[in-house]
Amino acid sequence: MTESEDRVKTGIEGLDVLSKGGFPRNSVNLVSGPAGSGKTLLATQFFFNGARDNGDAGLYIVLEENRENIIRAMKNFEMDLDGPEDKGRLFLIDLGEMRTEQDRGVVSFREIADFLESFIARSKPKRLILDSLPVVSLYYRNVEEFREELFTFSRYLRQQDLTTLLITESLEDQYLTRFGVEQFVADSFIVLGLEDVRGELRRTLTVRKMRFTKHDTAKHPFLITPRGIEVMSGEKVV
Amino acid sequence: MKREHFRATVGILAGGHGLPILRLLHSRGWSIASDVASELEIHTTTASKYLTKLHEVGILDRRTRDCRTRKAHEYRLRSPRISLDVDIRDSQDDDLVPVCEFYSSVLFGMIKKTEKIGWAIINPAVEETLSELQDSSENEISDIIAYIDVKGGHASTFRRLREAIESGELQCELIDLKKAFTAVFERVLGLCSEGVGPTTASRIFQLALRTSPKRASSLAAEYGLLDVFSEDAVYDRKRG
Ligand SMILES: Nc1ncnc2c1ncn2[C@@H]1O[C@H](COP(=O)(O)OP(=O)(O)OP(=O)(O)O)[C@@H](O)[C@H]1O
Numbered sequence: 474m475t476e477s478e479d480r481v482k483t484g485i486e487g488l489d490v491l492s493k494g495g496f497p498r499n500s501v502n503l504v505s506g507p508a509g510s511g512k513t514l515l516a517t518q519f520f521f522n523g524a525r526d527n528g529d530a531g532l533y534i535v536l537e538e539n540r541e542n543i544i545r546a547m548k549n550f551e552m553d554l555d556g557p558e559d560k561g562r563l564f565l566i567d568l569g570e571m572r573t574e575q576d577r578g579v580v581s582f583r584e585i586a587d588f589l590e591s592f593i594a595r596s597k598p599k600r601l602i603l604d605s606l607p608v609v610s611l612y613y614r615n616v617e618e619f620r621e622e623l624f625t626f627s628r629y630l631r632q633q634d635l636t637t638l639l640i641t642e643s644l645e646d647q648y649l650t651r652f653g654v655e656q657f658v659a660d661s662f663i664v665l666g667l668e669d670v671r672g673e674l675r676r677t678l679t680v681r682k683m684r685f686t687k688h689d690t691a692k693h694p695f696l697i698t699p700r701g702i703e704v705m706s707g708e709k710v711v
Numbered sequence: 712m713k714r715e716h717f718r719a720t721v722g723i724l725a726g727g728h729g730l731p732i733l734r735l736l737h738s739r740g741w742s743i744a745s746d747v748a749s750e751l752e753i754h755t756t757t758a759s760k761y762l763t764k765l766h767e768v769g770i771l772d773r774r775t776r777d778c779r780t781r782k783a784h785e786y787r788l789r790s791p792r793i794s795l796d797v798d799i800r801d802s803q804d805d806d807l808v809p810v811c812e813f814y815s816s817v818l819f820g821m822i823k824k825t826e827k828i829g830w831a832i833i834n835p836a837v838e839e840t841l842s843e844l845q846d847s848s849e850n851e852i853s854d855i856i857a858y859i860d861v862k863g864g865h866a867s868t869f870r871r872l873r874e875a876i877e878s879g880e881l882q883c884e885l886i887d888l889k890k891a892f893t894a895v896f897e898r899v900l901g902l903c904s905e906g907v908g909p910t911t912a913s914r915i916f917q918l919a920l921r922t923s924p925k926r927a928s929s930l931a932a933e934y935g936l937l938d939v940f941s942e943d944a945v946y947d948r949k950r951g
Pocket residue numbers: 506507508509510511512513514515549642697698699
């Protein structure tokens with residue numbers, strides 16, 4: 474396999490440099506960060522760029538926000554879901570709409586897998602984004618149960634012909650991930666940071682883990698420009 | 712007497728406390744629920760429930776009395792003779808329109824929901840499958856399906872069905888509606904299942920049911936309009 478065949482480019486400036494070519498193909502990847510750190514933006518770029526640059530069909534599962542908000546946010550960054558890049562390949566699915574009072578207001582990994590089973594067969598997405606894990610976690614009684622189901626779910630995902638990006642969150646000054654377990658099931662792990670530097674917010678990105686690759690492990694600053702995230706792969710934050 | 716009224720009347724009279732309450736009111740005259748309750752040694756809420764219903768079906772008169780703390784309803788028997796004037800030739804025809812409303816609202820509730828979750832490709836697929844179904848069904852069923860207007864949605868579909876039934880253009884029985892829409896739901900559920908999986912499909916269906924008009928839903932329960940689609944049945948069917 475050549476380098477480009479076994480990697481899936483995010484198309485995000487700087488990030489593919491740090492990861493030496495993108496996510497491993499058919500892997501399960503994780504991005505974490507505090508609120509407003511750019512997780513959804515990073516994920517929508519991975520989703521959209523796949524169709525734009527590689528013709529990859531993509532499936533973005535929204536659980537947290539509503540669909541319209543994501544569409545609007547994407548438009549702000551020159552990502553038009555009805556644009557020529559789409560060609561019926563980009564699916565933004567709001568499973569949060571499926572909530573009922575009876576099921577404690579959330580969907581489980583099993584239900585998402587059941588959904589994927591049919592959806593993959595029919596629409597053949599190559600990229601999958603799940604936004605976000607903490608919403609799914611509400612279904613489970615405790616972290617152990619959540620971890621177990623997440624583990625089963627990611628094993629299922631690796632058997633599919635698609636590259637997944639899971640989103641989780643980190644709470645201020647706590648674990649790198651909401652539950653402290655998500656990064657263990659993932660093949661790669663990107664941490665976004667928001668730092669207060671003399672009253673200004675600085676955005677940072679670190680590739681903490683990337684299986685099968687020698688990757689850059691330093692913390693890098695990034696900018697949000699009208700074209701989305703631009704990671705300064707040549708600069709480091711110390 | 713309308714069928715619904717007849718059902719309610721018979722239902723309340725057949726209840727264990729129906730006749731005793733009427734006899735009591737016959738001898739006592741104006742009474743409130745707690746009087747009835749203590750005389751018959753039943754719970755006040757039970758007495759109150761019976762009194763309200765007997766009033767609703769026109770067997771009791773009601774007036775409001777100011778008590779010290781609140782208003783209370785007093786009841787008395789309107790007449791010691793109760794007659795049921797029922798024409799058994801009254802068919803379920805009266806209910807055909809609300810049944811259509813129910814079916815149409817559930818169908819389009821499902822379509823709306825799938826659009827909401829972002830899986831809009833269902834629309835042309837539904838149109839296609841309905842025209843297939845129309846071609847392959849017996850006349851009674853395809854006649855009904857012809858009135859479903861996928862593009863126009865619930866408002867248009869319901870209006871078309873209602874006008875057709877009221878004008879006599881569409882002559883059908885409840886059983887035909889049931890058959891036609893069962894076939895439609897089977898197809899649409901199948902489509903959803905294929906696209907978004909049986910669990911999500913079944914949820915879409917249940918959610919659509921929940922948003923259908925109240926009056927229509929109670930008819931659905933009464934006539935077993937969706938008996939083949941119990942929550943488990945939907946799930947099992949799609950699981951194969
Ligand atoms: N047009 C823009 N230009 C620059 N920055 C923007 C623009 N629009 C949004 N942002 C920044 O991007 C951030 C949004 O990032 P995003 O929604 O991806 O965060 P998130 O990590 O997913 O947050 P949450 O945990 O709340 O879901 C905003 O907090 C804002 O600071």
